[in-house]
Every structure is written in C-alpha cells, then in structure tokens.
Amino acid sequence: MANPAKAKGTAWESAWTAYIREHHNPSAHRNVQIGAKDIGDVSGYYLHAAELKAEKTITLSSYIAQANREAVHAGQPFGCAVVKRRMKGTADGYVVRDVATDVRLMNRMRDMEDALQDAAFDRWYALDKQHREAA
Known part of the structure; x- marks a missing residue:
C-alpha cells in the first residue's frame, strides 16, 4: 500500500475486528466504504456504528460527529469512535462516545x-x- 497512513488505519481496523470477533461477535466485519452514506468502519459491535481511528493527532470532536452520522446511516442507535492508543495493543485502545x-x-x-x-x-x-x- 503506497499510503502509510492508510496502511496504519487498515491495520488498526483489521486488528480491532479480530479482537471483536474473538471477544464479542464472531461475525463482526470491516465495511466497504460507500461515500456520503458511510455506515462506519466495522459492523458487528452490538448496537453501534464504529468509526476507527489510528492517527497521531487525536480530534475527538470530529470522530464523534462522524460516528454519530454513520450510526444514523447504519440504522444503529449509537455511534462510537474506536481510537488506537499509540504504542499499545488493541485491548488498550479507547472507545469514545x-x-x-x-x-x-x-x-x-x-x-x-x-x-x-x-x-x-x-x-x-x-x-x-x-x-x-x-x-
């Protein structure tokens, strides 16, 4: 993958999806991005549209606004941002609402x-x- 930031985001989405499959919902999966009506990065986190972020600079307000919009598009009652914690494993990330x-x-x-x-x-x-x- 030519874009290192995109590769980091994809790796985080894959790691979190694997974690959710093991500990929460075996049918969780990454979503195909569909543009203006995006439904979140991962489906299968019960009742949530999950927007995953693995960025050096964390901007919670934009993450939450995006997650809440995507929850509406996905028909889920709750949106959350799942933020990678630098230098830590998947279980140490943050779920933010x-x-x-x-x-x-x-x-x-x-x-x-x-x-x-x-x-x-x-x-x-x-x-x-x-x-x-x-x-």
Missing part, C-alpha cells in the same frame, strides 16, 4: 436490566455474577 450518546446507552442498559430482573430474575442474577467476575 459523547455524553448524550453515553447517557442514552446507560438508560437503555438500566431499562433492559430492570426488564430482565422482572421477567427472569435467576437469569439476570447469573449474568450479573458472570460479568462482575469477568471485570
């Missing part, structure tokens, strides 16, 4: 947890325990 998006996500999680507790408390309890132990 604006506060409004994060509050909407937390409200959804709260409401879904309440609903699961009401419908199947034993299942909720087992999942809660599993996730607390994994932390």
Whole structure:
C-alpha cells in the first residue's frame, strides 16, 4: 500500500475486528466504504456504528460527529469512535462516545436490566455474577 497512513488505519481496523470477533461477535466485519452514506468502519459491535481511528493527532470532536452520522446511516442507535492508543495493543485502545450518546446507552442498559430482573430474575442474577467476575 503506497499510503502509510492508510496502511496504519487498515491495520488498526483489521486488528480491532479480530479482537471483536474473538471477544464479542464472531461475525463482526470491516465495511466497504460507500461515500456520503458511510455506515462506519466495522459492523458487528452490538448496537453501534464504529468509526476507527489510528492517527497521531487525536480530534475527538470530529470522530464523534462522524460516528454519530454513520450510526444514523447504519440504522444503529449509537455511534462510537474506536481510537488506537499509540504504542499499545488493541485491548488498550479507547472507545469514545459523547455524553448524550453515553447517557442514552446507560438508560437503555438500566431499562433492559430492570426488564430482565422482572421477567427472569435467576437469569439476570447469573449474568450479573458472570460479568462482575469477568471485570
């Protein structure tokens, strides 16, 4: 690849997609870029359009604006920027959302947890325990 910056971005997208496949969703995949109606760099990060960035200078405001636009195009409720941390591995990168998006996500999680507790408390309890132990 003639463009080193593009090669770095492609490598980050590939590494993050592999990480998400292993730890989150085996069917996650990189998206083909489609111009004005772009749907994010990677699909398969649950409920999110993920915009991946591996740049020397980090500009969160533009990343978040782009991720939020792409979430609308992808039909996803949440957008996030996944930013490579320099000199670190994939798991050390950053997933970034604006506060409004994060509050909407937390409200959804709260409401879904309440609903699961009401419908199947034993299942909720087992999942809660599993996730607390994994932390």
